[in-house]
Amino acid sequence: MDARHHTLPCTSLGSTRTLTSLHYGVAAARPKVYIQASLHADELPGMLVAHHLRERLMKAERSGQVLGQVVLVPVANPIGLAQRIDHRPMGRFELNTSENFNRSYPDLAQVAFERVGRELGSDLDKNVAMVRAAVLDWLSEQTPLTELEGLRLTLYRLAADADVVLDLHCDAEAVLHLYSETACWPPLEPLACWLGAQTVLVADYGAGGQPFDEQLSGLWSQLAARLAAHGIEVPLPQACASATVELRGEADVGHAWAERDADAIWRYLQHLGVIAGDPGPVPEPRFVPTPLAGSETLKAPCPGVIAFHAEVGTVLSPGALVAEIIDPLSGQTALLRTAQGGVLYARTRERYAPAGLTVAKVAGHRPVRTGNLLSE
Incomplete structure (x- = not known):
């Protein structure tokens, strides 16, 4: 294992943070899998999964079973992890800017198009190598000013x-579920099956906010679109x-869950050929992919x-009652019902709702929203 410590820019006098990445295998080996945990720093299940993956990866490397390359970032957001107000974690938004740690990542497709778009040729593998080199060169040239910019970079x-790329998060109270760009879904389906996901939400590029994972896969889907648009x-x-x-959910942090999830990811790494060994058969899916x-x-x-x-995980019929909002002063009750039905895959941990609070999310099969599809 090669542990690397990346110093982030100093935003305020006397305070400096580092990001640690753990590297397994040979740097040039393929496939390369990148796994990070808790970019939203108050979402902790991924950190414990990373702990169990780290132990497995160290043993596999010692025995020569790492055939590809794995980069593991167990704590992807040391900035947010240190943010607490009145004993409560505040890991979703940076307090200095109010920016979401999982938004505003760069448009790598535009970078690649400007740098090598007109130099690509008939050799597919060479094209991939040129695009990756162009993007890595651009990233190496950037000089971050703030701690947040340094973290993203x-x-x-x-x-x-x-x-x-696997970005490990969690919701408030939820069943295990995945978000993916439509173009990425086929190679990710075995992972969802091994994880036992109950909901998979897919969308074409542009779900909103330029999140970490979408901008990485969007490099390829959007570069292809730009190339086609220019003939x-x-x-x-x-x-x-x-x-x-x-x-x-946020409270689902424990060794039983983490060991199970780490084993699922491990089997997926074997399936990809990154780790030696037979992953076994892919389980039958517990989900039907639905549009974000x-x-x-x-x-x-x-x-x-x-x-x-x-409860989360319930398959609801159209019109089913999900929750009541009760005003104990007036005695009035508002009923929250699902219009189209589907899997209740997430709900708030709060039990007091200010007006406008997102109380629950139901995965339906029919598109009902447009514009920015991600929460803030």
Whole structure:
């Protein structure tokens, strides 16, 4: 294992943080898989999964079983991890800027198009190598000013040339589910099956906000689109499959879950040929992929106490009651029902709702939303 410590820019006098990446295998080996945990720093299940993966990877490397390359970042956000206010973690947004740690990543497709778009030729493998080199060169040339800029840039320098990227998150209260760009879904399906995902949400590029995973896979889907728009016909594969893996809820942190999830990811690494060994048969899926635009968001129409009627993982019929919002002052109750039905895959951990709070999310099969499809 090669442990590397990346110093982030100093935003304030006397405070400096580092990001640590763990590297297994040979640097030039393929496939390359990049795995990071807790970019939203208050979402902790991924850190424990990374701990179990680290132990397995160290043993595999010692026995010569790492055939490709794995980069593991167990703590992807040391900035957010240190943010606490009144004993509560505040790891989703940087307090200095109010920016979401998982938004505003660079448009690598535009970078690649400007640098090598007109130099690509008929050799598919050469095209992939040229695009990756161009992007890594551009990233190496950037000079971050702030700590947040440095974090984003460091993570991208580690991940930009990966064949597969897994960004480990969690929701508030949730079943295990995945988000993926449509172009990435086929190579990711075995992972979802081994993980036992109950919901998979897919969308074409442009779900909103330029999140970490989408900008990495979008390098390839959007570069292909730009080339086609300019009449440049060259072979270019979807050379990166990326996914946000939501490891259930914030409180689902324990060795039993983490060992199970690490084993699923391990089998997927074997399936990809990164790790030696037989992963065994791919389990039958517990999900039917649904459009991210079909995710129905149920919001509180008024303030009140939340009383849930449906647990996460429940398959709901159209019109099913999900929760009540109760005003104990007036005695009035607002009923939250799903319009189209589907899997109740996530709900808030809060039990008091200010008006407008996102109370629950239901994965439906019919698109019902447009525009920015991701939460803030």
